[in-house]
Amino acid sequence: MQAFVCATMSRPFTTAALVAPVTHSLLPRHLRLSNLPPSLTATTDTSTFRRRFFSPYNFRPVSGPVTAGLGGFDVTGDGGSMFQDAGATALVIAGAYAFVSTFDFLSERKLIEQGRGPDKNLSRKLVHILSGLLFMASWPIFSASRWARYFASVVPLTNCLRLVIHGLSLATDEGLIKSVTREGKPEELLRGPLYYVLVLILCAVLFWRESPVGVISLAMMCGGDGIADIVGRRFGSTKLPYNKQKSWAGSLSMFVLGFLVSVGMLYYFSALGYFQLDWVSTVERVALVSFIATMVESLPITGMVDDNISVPLVSMVAASLAFAY
Helix, strand or coil: CHHHHHHHHHHHHHHHHHHHHHHHHHCCHHHCHHHCCHHHCCCCCHHHHHHHHHCCEEECCCCCHHHHCCCECCCCCHHHHHHHHHHHHHHHHHHHHHHHHHHHHHHHCCCCCCCCCCCCCHHHHHHHHHHHHHHHHCHHHCECCCCHHHHHHHHHHHHHHHHHHHHCCCCCCHHHHHHHCCCCCHHHHHCHHHHHHHHHHHHHHHCCCCCHHHHHHHHHHHHHHHHHHHHHHHHCCCEECCEEEEEHHHHHHHHHHHHHHHHHHHHHHHHCCCEEECHHHHHHHHHHHHHHHHHHHHCCCCCCCCHHHHHHHHHHHHHHHHCCC
């Protein structure tokens, strides 16, 4: 009798042990215990606890529309990811072409650039500032597939091929040359503008939506470095003591705008659920990266290293160290 009672009492626990794994497997992927963010799982290791709760950001992979907002939303399931990414790529390429064509049109009719004054390179700098930021802002429309970053990279790669073709004078496009070069020479397309799109490809492939590092690097190259030239030409009468080609106004504007654009883009991706940020720590670290990038941009090394190489690469290194666990 006692054995019967014990067997009867243990049956619910046996049933639960059998049912629990089945029930767990039926839950949506983002609700399973094994897929919860590390910060929500228990640990008795002190170093692990400190790393999870006091690190500048906690990485959280995008697993679906519930955890990622717009990011990673796959309208037709896993099998439709390639279709979604191909459509997103075509849409962004069309938008990029329309964007650059608009500035080509305005440049040809001299509606932006006026003579040789401070507005001489305004069109080029507006393209510099906006094209990279708009490209980065388009990343959430791509799927959660591991191939999505490569589909997105097709956009700057297309522009890269365009720059090479016209830079080598294999084809002629006066509007493109006027809108993105300083002196209006085709070979200039193979320097700053080409480095710019290569950095876009690099950040998309290496960092994508999964790390603040790529976001900050592009924000500093596009927003910070771009605005420094515009402000420096207009208000840069007081030059830096160690570089007469740079001004206090330009450097200050790069620091402030680079910082603000970086924080704004981080908030954008954070709001969509790509990573969680401790904002007090994040603001401090972004300010440090902005300062380092501004100092590098102000150095008299432009003749040796283009700003479109030095600024984003230094930002990558500084941000990687600042946001390391």
